[in-house]
Amino acid sequence: MAVRDVRPGLRNEEGIAAVLGILKQTFGERFQTGQSFREQHAHTTTYLPPQLPDAVVFVESTEDVKAVVAACAAHHVPIIPFGVGSSLEGQVNAPSGGISMDFSRMNRVLHVSPADLDVTVEPGITREELNRELRDTGLFFPIDPGANATIGGMTATRASGTNAVRYGTMKDNVLSLTVVTADGEEIRTARRAKKSSAGYDLTRLFVGSEGTLGIITAITLRLQGIPEKIGGGVCAFPSVEAACNAVIMTIQMGIPVARIELLDDVQIRACNAYSSLDYPEKPTLFLEFHGTEETVALQSAQFAEIAADCGGDEFRWTANAEERTKLWNARHNAYWAGRALASGLDGLSTDVCVPISRLAECVVETQADIEREGLLAPIVGHAGDGNFHVLVLFDGKDPASVAKVEAFTERLSRRALAMDGTCTGEHGIGQGKMAFLKEEMGGAVDLMRAIKRSFDPHQILNPGKIFAAAE
Incomplete structure (x- = not known):
């Protein structure tokens, strides 16, 4: 495989047509198939060529997310979560077509607990928006990747940036996630307690998964004093x-x-x-x-x-x-x-x-x-x-x-x-660095693929990222 192989994947034309009809009826003006909308949701900031989705849906709630997942799961159609598109390795491309799920309207602060130094937000809020909302509390969220990325995108790509040397990366600052799985089930990966020994650490499994294991709908973050x-x-x-x-x-x-x-x-x-x-x-x-x-x-x-x-x-x-x-x-x-x-x-x-x-x-x-x-x-x-x-x-x-x-x-x-x-x-693996994942991780990649198959047996969650879609 070439270093930056972005060949198109197999398209499920019949399923895509069915899903487009369902979502158009369900979402009305929040469902868009225009060329300009599709191009805006496949751009990259490197030279990787864009691969456009078939439609864009602007979700406003977890129930909206579940409705999109239900339609796509029933017809085996890809879903590509989209924040602001600042990812660098083709994570928002749609090599097999499908639906781009735009989170820009899910940008609310759901709960702030100054005493506990944490906040729960929707995935579409950007880091700059979040810190403006927090200013009067005397707290701030320190992870700063440079771009004004969404918190959902930063979580999905395990972002870090200039402050990481002191405050850590996203994996160190995400306490809990609410996730919609590939079969439409809503799960919570942890409570707000600062530590837990209860079962597998699902939070860190989803952090950095690049939208391939589930769709994040809420994030609880650790905060710091200004x-x-x-x-x-x-x-x-x-x-x-x-x-x-x-x-x-x-x-x-x-x-x-x-x-x-x-x-x-x-x-x-x-x-x-x-x-x-x-x-x-x-x-x-x-x-x-x-x-x-x-x-x-x-x-x-x-x-x-x-x-x-x-x-x-x-x-x-x-x-x-x-x-x-x-x-x-x-x-x-x-x-x-x-x-x-x-x-x-x-x-x-x-x-x-x-x-x-x-x-x-x-x-x-x-x-x-x-x-x-x-x-x-x-x-x-x-x-x-x-x-x-x-x-x-x-x-x-x-x-x-x-x-x-x-x-x-x-x-x-x-x-x-x-x-x-x-x-x-x-930057993550995305499409651009798949060729090196096996060299870096060896046999652990087979375990990663097994996890992907278990979570997403029909390959509808951001396929063609981290691994080739057929793997």
Whole structure:
């Protein structure tokens, strides 16, 4: 199988026709088959070609979800859950056609318990919407993948992002799920208790399942108190290795850094141009500390000493909210800044993750690979987790350019696997990385397939993701 194989799957034409008739009658104007609606629900932010669903249904309740599942289950028609479409490995494509289930109207906060530090939400609420709703409680939800993704999508892809080094990933912050299974049954995976020894951990099974095991209709999340003080800053280094050494020392010393992001010299050049910054075009760390005024100042001073020991420039930090916002907006816009380096080219964003002790080695070898191949490919990473992203710019209309990029991404994934890492730290498998799942997980993939068959015997839940639909 090719590295990014997106061949169409088998279509159940008779079943699709029957379901379209049922859903049109049931949902009225909330059922759409127009070309523009279908295109909007199959786009990807990399070069994977879109594969359109046959229709889009805008659900507003769990009962709506169950009605769609009932129709699709009866006629063996695929269902593709859709949040805002920010996934990067083709998770919202419809290789066998079917129904895209849009959750944008299921975006309510169902219950907040400040005393318990938790909140229950519907899957269509975005992380920014959620934090606006929580602002008056003094609490916030810390997982920040960069894109303003929906909580349902973040749960389904086991998202993480810039704050994960301190607050963990979605698997660490989801307490319970309500899920509609492939046969239309509504289940709850856990109660709101902070821990439990009751049976299998179904919550973590669904977190990261990419919509292939069930359809999430409610999520209970762990919350954090808004820090009294937040400080952030930047520090340039003479090399990627020096920057990574500073990261390792910071983690080993137990400094509770909230964010520690690595940008290589190419990415810094892109961010300077795109976000009107003036940072030295050198490997750079962006950092953020959360705590009291005293602890933030202490942690910043401790990092400044580490940076100096590793040959870094002066650590420029600030507690000014406007300056910090400018810094992190530049980081969150890194993808678009990278694309702007060559606006006429296509972009493929891919990620790997390795043990933090191997991060410098993996990044340096990847940079050497980029240089050998004559590619333009900025690198940015969640350095505290050993996770980094490469945005490769190329001509998607040129088969030779596409082949070169696919060969590069194949080497990158295998490089990470050889260092006991993973082919994807947070983008997921989707369609784009199925070829590497077996290499990474070995015989465990057979168990995954068995779980999929048990949960979804008729292959209606987001088929063609994680495994080929026929597997």
